Amino acid sequence: MTTGALTGDPKGGVAPQSTRVANLAHFLTRAARRLGGEVGLVWGEAEWSWAEIDARASAMAAALRDRYGVSKGDRILVQSQNCNQMFESMFACFRLGAVWVPTNFRQTPDEVAYLARASGATGMICNATFPDHAAACRAACPDLGFVVAIGAAAFGEDYDALVAAHRGVAVANATVDRDDPCWFFFTSGTTGRPKAAVLTHGQMSFVATNHLCDLMPGTGPRDASLVVAPLSHGAGVHQLTQVAAGAKTILMPTERFDIAAAWRLVEEWRVTNMFTVPTILKMLVEHPAAAEYDHSSLRHVIYAGAPMYRADQKRALETLGPVIVQYFGLGEVTGNITVLPAHEHSADDAAARIGSCGYERTGMAISIQDEAGAELGPNETGEICVTGPAVFAGYYDNPDANAKAFRNGWFRTGDLGHLDAEGYLSITGRASDMYISGGSNVYPREIEEKILTHPKISEVAVLGVPDPVWGEVGIAVCVTVAGENVGEAELGAFLDGKMSRYKLPRRFVFVDEMPKSAYGKITKKLVRQALEERGLLDGERAA
The missing domain is CATH 3.30.300.30 (ANL, C-terminal domain)
Known part of the structure; x- marks a missing residue:
């Protein structure tokens, strides 16, 4: 997708413009330059400075390029629970102009093999704890040229050994255009097999900027973000935003969600923001550890993925104070449809917009449409459709799904809802x-x-x-x-x-x-x- 020449008065002297944008890996480049010696990532007892993260991402990019021939546009499947290597692999792929294809690590070997085949992956980075997944992907994908193992494993070369061997090799951020793919975001859907939503460098630059503007204004190098969800999906988008702001990321020490450990980390690192889903937020605020650790540093506790029940909202407000922020969106729009900021949450039913997930995000527009695509009026229920720079480029190699997903320039979410007279959205449910x-x-x-x-x-x-x-x-x-x-x-x-x-x-x-x-x-x-x-x-x- 290209824009070609600018339109307008041909006598105005406006020359055709390139669609080139900054490579998303430049977020890491910039953080390493500005904040090189400061902590950028924490996992368990280990810490990495911004300069170390940047150096490791470059070393892995060099290994992928020089040892395995990875180049711009190649898809690299990543099967792993959260760890520093998974975090780095995102930027290693971006740096080369390759496409990061993370999986839901809890899926079965056959399910992940399908993702490898559907994405056209030419390489794989796989945690050593998933040998069956690596084997299934190799069997299903003749074009899968290599597998790199995170940790010691018989199925591939060791990730950290490759990083050590290529340390110091120069890798510049690849030149990319706005619509060049950077991430295949697999959406589970309600029926059928997962589809690869194509996220692009230009789209994700907008999303990171918009997240900082609408969800967590003022976020910067003095902030810290706790990761309580897999980096493969919404949490990965959130952490990309932290890198853009120079805010440190704290990973949970194990893949098991230990609520007491989460609150301990909030206190220890003075965590200021986290991304979660309503069910996890409910578990956090109902756990006794919420009262045992100091969480006064929290400014933005962001929840998405589903509307939050009113009773749970009240409990969260009672426990945490006025810090919860809701947004609504799908993987195809990277969560970037609405926002209900902290100051618009209230425990007082008379003051709260009960049932609303907020208003349109900056730069985005919502249309409630009937089955024929006609726009409905305030308080009329129909399909929630959206347009704006956060909408994905389409589903990879799936023209039928694309034909169903887009209509007259609007992306059809498949969710039902209505806008009130002031533009606040309430979700009624999935159309299905x-x-x-x-x-x-x-x-x-x-x-x-x-x-x-x-x-x-x-x-x-x-x-x-x-x-x-x-x-x-x-x-x-x-x-x-x-x-x-x-x-x-x-x-x-x-x-x-x-x-x-x-x-x-x-x-x-x-x-x-x-x-x-x-x-x-x-x-x-x-x-x-x-x-x-x-x-x-x-x-x-x-x-």
Whole structure:
């Protein structure tokens, strides 16, 4: 994609312009120049200065280029839990103009092999703890020319040994244009196999700037960010932003999410911001360690990936103070659609915009559209569509998905919602989550919000299932607060009168733990699968 010559008055003397932009690796170059001796990354007991991170990223870039022939546009698959090498690999790929292709490290070998094949990966960086993944990728991808191992492993040369061997080799940041790909961001979707959303250097430069502007203004070298989610997805975007600002990154010491350790690190490093999802934020604020460690340094606790239940918002505000920031977005728009800043969160229902995920991010525009693409008015529910510089270039090698995802210049999110008269967005749910009962549309999100106002309910997911009379009815899958018990009759009576009767769930199912994705999100697909595996939907099929 290129813009060609500028349009306008041909007599104005405006020459055609290149679309060249700064390589994203320049964020690291700049931090190393300005802050070379200062700590840029912490993992466990180890610390790396900005100069050391830059030198290691250059050494790996040199190894990829000189030993394996990696060049601009090549895709490098990365299978690893969070570690310093994964953090560095992002910039090593960017520096060469290659494409960083991180996986969800919790996926199976066959699932990762599919990602390798779908991305056209020519090389792989794989943690030594995943030999089966490396083998599966080699078997599935004849073009996979090499595998580098993070740690000692028989399947590839050691990452740190390669860094040591190429230390000091000069690698300049490759020349890139705005639309050159830098990152294949795999989106899980609600159905079908993951798709590779193509993120570009120009797009991600805008996103980093926008994150700093809208989500965490004032962030700079005196700040520290704690990583509590995998760097392969939203947390990676957040950490790229920290590098752009010169703020240090603190990785959790192990892949297991240890809440007490997280709060200890907040106190030790005076952490000022973190990116998380509502379920993880809920766990953080409900843990006793939240009261045992000093978290007064926190200024921006950013949550995204799903709307946050009102009861959980209040608990977070009570525990942390006015520091929580919400944004809404998808991988295809790198989370860059709306923001609800800290000063617009309130524990007072009268002052809060309950159910809203905020207003449009700077430089972005939202349109609520009907099925034909016509724009709807305030408070009318339709599909949330978005345009602006944060929208991705498209799905890699997937013209059918691209044709469905874009319409008249708008990216179709697949989420349903409405804008109020002041432009604040409320999400009703995924289009795929909506069900029709007795001819009326039912949006599970509003039912879930009502159920969560019951003091004994901690988490809930509402699904539509077939019904011979009404077409579809709802099943509410609930997790109770620890030590509490509640029955179907009690919940049904609690909801009676709070919503139209056709919206009331037909059944309530209680589970000890809600199925969640690798990123801590409750997804309806996983909940439905869990119910099917336990035979809890058999009665609905029989009906």
